Amino acid sequence: MEKTKKKMWVMISAALVIVLFVGAAAVKASQKKQEKGIVVKTAPIEKQDMESHILTSGEVLSMEKRDVLPDISGKIEKLLVKEGDRVEPGQALVKLATGDLDYQIREAEMKLAMDRDTLQQLKNEGDIELEIALSNAEIQYRDAQRAYENKKKLYEAGAVSKSELDAAKSLMDQNYNHYVLAQKNFDHGRKNSKISTQEKQVSLSELSVERLRKELAKYTVQSPIGGTVVSVNALEGGMASVNMPLMTIVNTDLLEIVTNISEYDIHKVKLGQGVKITGDAFEGKIYRGRVKYIDAMAVSNNTGQGKETVVRVKIEVIDKNTDMKPGFTANVDILTESKKGVLVVPYEAIFTKKNGEKVIFTVEKGKAKEHVIQTGIESDLAVEVIGKGFKENDRVIMNPTEKLKDGEAVKENKVMDNDKN
Structure with missing residues (x-):
């Protein structure tokens, strides 16, 4: 019995030793793993001037045809x-x-010239008669005026009576009224019936010539x-x-490019945005343009990959005297956004959780540090990140997965570093 108990104690002791050994080994392995950490690829957070572009192509058309x-x-x-x-x-x-229209015009012009000559003759005749009447009236008025002045002096000297002075004054006033009337007749003499009738005839002849000339212009x-x-x-x-x-x-000086923008990118396109224009037909040349029109509706286009929903956009060509011609195909580079001095990371550094939250992981003292971020302006290779707790030259973990946890030990493999590019 004692041997049996002793044997059992030996077996229990051996088992305990094995358990302790395995546990110690596991702890040691865990510590070793923690000391080493999982190997991750990292890249630096950079501060850059960023531009976002949409590249597409379209047909060159004239804005005026x-x-x-x-x-x-x-x-x-x-x-x-x-x-x-x-x-x-x-x-x-x-x-x-023109047929006989030229003859009709010459005939009408000759008649107009004759009517104008007749009118001038009537005016000249009337002017002479009225001018003579005006001149006579002025002479009579001046004579009566001088006679009155003489009578006035004689009256003051007592040589003539008051009635003689009044008679001289009355004659002067009468001749003055005649002179004023002659002046009015001279000023308005051109409005006599003959002249007025001829003026109307000249106007009719002028209208006739004008009408025929307009007809000839057609x-x-x-x-x-x-x-x-x-x-x-x-x-x-x-x-x-x-x-x-x-x-x-x-009008080849007023050109536009009509292109289609994907429904996924159209929200980035705004009126007035700058555009660079290139093309195989004018290789080596870069022309300037700007977005001038965005269609109000999207349409569905059939492509080699299936149907695509797009929005038509018109781009005005700013430069004049270009080598572009209507019907050419042009490549357009639309600058949709630009920012200076923003923090950017490669697209591969961003992880999107199941709830839609976007995060990046930086490496701090050998451990992964999670940061909730929002993305901003995008380029072909990098994207702006907006958030807290990170700065320029911090290193972000590339291609993080849901297995990577905040605070987990990591070991960097700096395969992406601008200093090595």
Whole structure:
């Protein structure tokens, strides 16, 4: 019995020794692991001037395109421009046959000249008669005035009576009234009936000439805008019709690019944003543009990858005299946002939890430190991080997972460091 008990105690003791040994080994391994920590790749938090861009392509179009239509129908006498010519607003493009309209204008101009001569003769005749009457009235008034002054002196000397002085004064006043009336007649003499009638005749002749000249102008088709003739549909000797375009003109100095922006990026696009424009057809050139129009509705486009929801955007080309032509394909780089001196990390440093919360982990004294953050401006390789407890040159853990915990021991593998790039 005693041997049995002794044997049991030996077995229990051995078991305890084994348990203690295993436990000690586990503790030692845990301590060793804690001392070493899990190996993580890190990168520095950097302070940068950041820009966010949207890159896409679109078609170059003219902002101003006009079909040239004549005001009247008629035979095409001469084409004054050809396809490819640059034209100015109001420049003559096409001459239509005028028929006898030129003769009608010359006849109307001759009649107008005759009517004007007749009017001038009437005015001259009337002016002479009225001028003579005015001159006589003035002479009589001046004579009566001098006679009155003499009578006045004689009266003061007692040489004439008061009645003689009054008679001289009455004659002077009477002649003055005649002089004033003659002056009025001279000033308004042109309004006599003959002159008035002839003036109306001249006005009618002027209207007739003006009407015919306006009609003649319709036979010369002018350019409604400045630009380049891109197509000519008319032939000399052919017929022009008011509803048939003779040619088409586009203004190549007023260009725009029409492009489509994904529904996921359109919220970044704002009116007035700057745009860089490049293209294979004008390689080596960079032109300036700006966002001038954003469609109010999205549309669905079929692509090689399936359907895509996009919003049409128009970009005005700011630079003039470019090598771009309507119909070209252009690459556009829209600057959607820019900030100076912001803290940024690689996209791979951000972990999004199941609740949508975004965090980064910095390394502090060999341990992972969790920071709740918000993201800001984004570029192709990095994103702005906004939060507390971190600063420039702190190191963030790359590709963190849900297994990484706040305070967990880590060992850095500095494979991403600007000093080594």
